Amino acid sequence: MKTLKVSGADVTVGAITTSGQNTGVGGAVDLDATGALTATTITTSGGTALTGNAGRNAGTITIDAGGAISTGVITANGSNGVGANQAGGNGAAVQVTSTGGNVAVSSVSTSGGKSVATAAGGNAGTIT
Secondary structure (H helix, E strand, O other), rough: OEEEEEEEEEEOOOOEEEOOOOOOOOOEEEEEEEEOOOEEEEEEEEOOOOOEOOOOOOOOEEEOOOOOEEEEEEEEOOOOOOOOOOOOOOOOOOEEEEEOEEEEEEEEEEEOOOOOOOOOOOOOOOOO
């Protein structure tokens, strides 16, 4: 799994997507600003599982800023299992922390992927 890391004083980023390719896990996203941080959408998800395979996990999302944080939709979902008795992938943890400003996030989703038959579905990630 790879990690996309962006850091600086005041950080502004557009849409970020680190979804896994076929059978791949989602990449982690780490955004760090000493001042304000603004992002449009952030998506990490497990890649589509091939037939006969379990779903894949999303990558974690960590956002830290010394000032205000403003983001659009944040998504860290696991993918579905494909084939008999295949488990779903896990959603990942999302952490948004500001030590000196307001935090405004449009919405957050950390769902686990669906399972097939008697296998377990993926777990949702934590949101802090």
